[in-house]
Amino acid sequence: RSVLKTPLKQAATSPSVLAEIQPDCQPLTTPPKPKETPPVEPWTPTSNLKMLISAASPEIRSREQRRELSNNTSEVLQAKHCLQEHLSGDEYEKSQPSRKEKSLGLLCHKFLARYPDYPSTAENNYICLDEVAEELNVERRRIYDIVNVLESLHMVSRLAKNRYAWHGRHNLSKTLQALKKVGEKNKYTQQIQLIKKREYEREFDLDGERNEEMARSSGSTKHSEMCFVELPGMEFRAASVNSRKDKSLRVMSQKFVMLFLVSTPQIVSLEVAAKILIGEEQLEDLDKSKFKTKIRRLYDIANVLSSLELIKKVHVTEERGRKPAFKWTGPEILPNIPDTKLEPTSTTCPSPISEFIPSKEQCSKNLFPSRGKQNFTRHPSLIKLVKSIENDRRKVQSAPTSPVKISASTDQNLSAFPSKMPQVPAITKQQMEGQSKKEKEMKMKLSRSALECNLSLPQAVPKPEAPRSAAPSQQPALSQPLGVCPPGHSSVSPVILPHPHSGVSYAIYLHPSQAHTVTTFSPSFMVQPLPHANVTGIKSMNPKLLNRITTEEGDKQIATDEPIKSFTAEEKPPIKSETSSKRCLKRSQALQENNLIKRYRSDEESLDTSLTFFSSGYLIPLTQCTHSSKAGFPNKEKAGLCSLQHTTYNSPIAGVIPVTGSELKAVNIPAFQITPLNIMLSPTSIAAAPVLSNSCLNSSNTSSAQNPSSSVLNFTLQHIGLIPAGVQVPANPFLQHVPVSSQPENVNHSSESTNLQEEKVDENILQLLNCAGLNRKHGAVIPPSVPKETQEPQTVTENFFRTPGGPNTVSSLPANSDGTDRISQGTLYIPQRKLEVSED
DNA sequence: TGATCCCGCCAACGT
DNA sequence: ACGTTGGCGGGATCA
Numbered sequence: 001r002s003v004l005k006t007p008l009k010q011a012a013t014s015p016s017v018l019a020e021i022q023p024d025c026q027p028l029t030t031p032p033k034p035k036e037t038p039p040v041e042p043w044t045p046t047s048n049l050k051m052l053i054s055a056a057s058p059e060i061r062s063r064e065q066r067r068e069l070s071n072n073t074s075e076v077l078q079a080k081h082c083l084q085e086h087l088s089g090d091e092y093e094k095s096q097p098s099r100k101e102k103s104l105g106l107l108c109h110k111f112l113a114r115y116p117d118y119p120s121t122a123e124n125n126y127i128c129l130d131e132v133a134e135e136l137n138v139e140r141r142r143i144y145d146i147v148n149v150l151e152s153l154h155m156v157s158r159l160a161k162n163r164y165a166w167h168g169r170h171n172l173s174k175t176l177q178a179l180k181k182v183g184e185k186n187k188y189t190q191q192i193q194l195i196k197k198r199e200y201e202r203e204f205d206l207d208g209e210r211n212e213e214m215a216r217s218s219g220s221t222k223h224s225e226m227c228f229v230e231l232p233g234m235e236f237r238a239a240s241v242n243s244r245k246d247k248s249l250r251v252m253s254q255k256f257v258m259l260f261l262v263s264t265p266q267i268v269s270l271e272v273a274a275k276i277l278i279g280e281e282q283l284e285d286l287d288k289s290k291f292k293t294k295i296r297r298l299y300d301i302a303n304v305l306s307s308l309e310l311i312k313k314v315h316v317t318e319e320r321g322r323k324p325a326f327k328w329t330g331p332e333i334l335p336n337i338p339d340t341k342l343e344p345t346s347t348t349c350p351s352p353i354s355e356f357i358p359s360k361e362q363c364s365k366n367l368f369p370s371r372g373k374q375n376f377t378r379h380p381s382l383i384k385l386v387k388s389i390e391n392d393r394r395k396v397q398s399a400p401t402s403p404v405k406i407s408a409s410t411d412q413n414l415s416a417f418p419s420k421m422p423q424v425p426a427i428t429k430q431q432m433e434g435q436s437k438k439e440k441e442m443k444m445k446l447s448r449s450a451l452e453c454n455l456s457l458p459q460a461v462p463k464p465e466a467p468r469s470a471a472p473s474q475q476p477a478l479s480q481p482l483g484v485c486p487p488g489h490s491s492v493s494p495v496i497l498p499h500p501h502s503g504v505s506y507a508i509y510l511h512p513s514q515a516h517t518v519t520t521f522s523p524s525f526m527v528q529p530l531p532h533a534n535v536t537g538i539k540s541m542n543p544k545l546l547n548r549i550t551t552e553e554g555d556k557q558i559a560t561d562e563p564i565k566s567f568t569a570e571e572k573p574p575i576k577s578e579t580s581s582k583r584c585l586k587r588s589q590a591l592q593e594n595n596l597i598k599r600y601r602s603d604e605e606s607l608d609t610s611l612t613f614f615s616s617g618y619l620i621p622l623t624q625c626t627h628s629s630k631a632g633f634p635n636k637e638k639a640g641l642c643s644l645q646h647t648t649y650n651s652p653i654a655g656v657i658p659v660t661g662s663e664l665k666a667v668n669i670p671a672f673q674i675t676p677l678n679i680m681l682s683p684t685s686i687a688a689a690p691v692l693s694n695s696c697l698n699s700s701n702t703s704s705a706q707n708p709s710s711s712v713l714n715f716t717l718q719h720i721g722l723i724p725a726g727v728q729v730p731a732n733p734f735l736q737h738v739p740v741s742s743q744p745e746n747v748n749h750s751s752e753s754t755n756l757q758e759e760k761v762d763e764n765i766l767q768l769l770n771c772a773g774l775n776r777k778h779g780a781v782i783p784p785s786v787p788k789e790t791q792e793p794q795t796v797t798e799n800f801f802r803t804p805g806g807p808n809t810v811s812s813l814p815a816n817s818d819g820t821d822r823i824s825q826g827t828l829y830i831p832q833r834k835l836e837v838s839e840d
Numbered sequence: 841t842g843a844t845c846c847c848g849c850c851a852a853c854g855t
Numbered sequence: 856a857c858g859t860t861g862g863c864g865g866g867a868t869c870a
Contacts (some may be wrong), residue, residue: 099868102846144861159860293863300847324843
């Protein structure tokens with residue numbers, strides 16, 4: 001076999017070409033399973049190079065391929081390399097086998113090249129694993145690795161044995177949003193901090209006392225980690241095909257992504273990720289082997305995520321040394337987006353875990369994904385499925401084999417309780433509710449001990465019920481009432497503004513009421529966050545932890561330049577010195593207090609069903625159907641009272657941060673400053689804002705299940721032939737810029753947003769605290785500076801919205817210089833830590 | 841060396 | 856029983 005064969009190349013290329021050609025159009029052709037090309041040869045290095053290049057920039061991709069590889073430097077170099085090898089001899093063996101050429105990343109590129117990022121509707125985009133493996137000339141095992149992570153992002157979904165449906169990036173944004181929510185729910189941010197803190201402590205040999213404490217607490221919280229069991233959802237939905245146990249890769253991948261989405265500098269080191277993915281630190285170094293294995297898996301995942309251009313490898317240099325890490329390079333996700341739900345019909349990913357989704361919904365979903373052919377055939381059966389779904393669910397739940405569980409995955413760490421408790425599937429809301437009370441009680445009890453750790457995770461199942469006891473964790477973010485809102489406004493909607501160059505994104509919380517205005521505003525404004533100077537410091541936070549991030553690109557600015565402004569908040573004196581135990585006590589107290597408060601608050605909660613998390617831990621984007629919703633409680637005071645407290649104690653770092661609910665109250669949430677700048681809001685965000693703003697709160701309940709109908713509708717229409725497959729009636733949130741309408745969907749969003757907000761607030765608080773702590777350490781408050789360069793907002797926007805339809809762009813919005821005023825309150829995320837990041 | 845991570849054994853599942 | 860999935864970790868490569 002001589003080395004270079006182009007044949008492979010062709011194989012690889014051809015598909016990509018197709019994709020290119022029919023980018024979004026109709027991918028009817030899909031799986032070219034071209035056997036035409038001789039599968040025999042492995043690709044040549046050259047081909048690989050091409051692939052890489054193409055992968056590098058999707059846009060260019062197709063063209064690139066056709067053209068010669070001349071351009072890239074890297075390419076050239078590689079080419080040379082190849083040549084040399086070839087020249088050297090026929091020992092192609094050497095040349096070929098370079099490990100790199102066989103890397104998962106490369107393979108993934110090749111794989112991705114075969115399919116369009118945005119395939120037209122479901123149609124034929126199916127993937128036959130055997131074929132792919134053959135064409136790419138790799139063992140199937142490898143393909144699984146790729147597919148599994150793609151599946152975690154809902155870019156593909158399993159149809160049947162050996163078959164997957166390709167969804168491309170249509171669902172990506174939704175998925176990411178969902179993941180982010182869950183990540184927030186799980187308090188990954190805090191977990192990360194905790195881990196870092198521990199590390200730091202360890203370094204210093206902080207007394208064992210604390211370590212033990214920490215470990216213990218953490219351990220308790222975390223052990224739940226792996227619990228995930230099968231997800232009921234999966235089962236039924238895929239009907240025949242699903243795979244079962246989703247264990248790690250898929251779930252791991254999602255969690256990994258969540259970490260990026262929730263962390264401020266969106267950089268996550270493998271080490272931290274591994275720890276979190278493992279059951280949290282468990283006993284400190286529990287099994288090194290386990291840790292090692294986790295890392296290995298993370299590399300696999302990271303490789304594919306890198307191929308997707310969602311992350312990129314960097315190195316973080318800390319005091320300790322250089323650690324491998326990855327930086328998120330994917331789209332920023334707007335937390336709030338009014339996502340209307342996910343689910344454009346097209347995608348239909350069969351989400352394994354859709355939690356509450358009513359069976360019907362699921363069915364519809366399932367249907368969608370498939371390609372047309374099957375749909376027809378299936379249709380009838382599907383119907384049946386629908387009917388039986390509920391039964392199935394029950395079965396599933398009860399089924400011995402499938403542990404129904406739940407929560408584990410996502411929340412894994414959190415629950416202090418025995419894993420089982422939390423694991424109730426969302427589906428059984430009612431049950432849950434019933435349980436919830438019990439749980440609450442238990443939690444309350446446990447809370448003291450457990451809370452310290454505060455890692456508690458929110459559980460998957462949302463329960464809208466009322467007064468939640470202390471365990472905030474349990475409440476799904478969804479259900480939670482908004483957090484901190486400045487008085488008067490119940491909901492704040494955070495918007496994240498991506499900062500392209502810096503890579504840092506800012507989140508702005510807007511009051512709903514203001515949201516409108518925002519939209520109208522000029523697209524660009526800057527927000528600067530300011531931490532309270534005084535917020536209680538975190539004693540544990542170590543300055544060391546802070547790192548500087550320097551990336552070659554312009555990322556550097558992130559840390560340093562971040563302008564930080566101080567808001568007016570008055571805060572309370574830091575409690576730093578408290579011992580952990582004391583803190584705990586405080587917390588518990590706080591919790592109690594919170595409880596009281598909580599009572600008042602009603603939860604609107606459950607509305608946002610847009611995503612659901614399944615027990616298995618696998619997230620699936622759903623359309624929102626809110627079954628769950630119970631009627632919302634009157635939100636009475638939510639606005640006024642902020643749920644802050646409750647969040648507060650949750651934080652994992654709690655021990656570290658001694659803030660009580662009362663304290664929080666005292667503190668004003670800093671209002672953001674928005675200076676007019678270049679930053680533009682993405683259209684999406686804008687669009688979202690209005691929705692949120694409106695009203696929603698009140699009506700939240702009402703809304704409810706509309707989505708399903710939309711999906712169903714689409715489905716139906718498509719099948720009937722009224723609509724082309726690609727067309728979907730309901731839209732994707734992005735696509736649709738829904739005017740603030742009275743639509744029920746909106747309502748849901750609002751509720752969702754609310755929750756998010758709360759979460760965010762919490763995070764923000766933590767961050768602020770951190771900042772404060774830092775400041776203290778440094779003794780200086782960081783002056784707010786204005787970010788200098790701003791990039792083109794537009795670019796950012798593009799990233800966010802790839803929607804073909806070209807949404808109304810924000811640009812149309814009138815710019816408002818004084819936007820600042822309008823957005824009075826909010827919180828901003830600022831990366832507080834400084835790290836040195838070196839790109840690889 | 842330590843960071844990466846390919847390779848493929850082999851168990852859990854599905855059919 | 857056999858095929859499909861995919862956890863897992865030894866050990867080869869790379870840097």
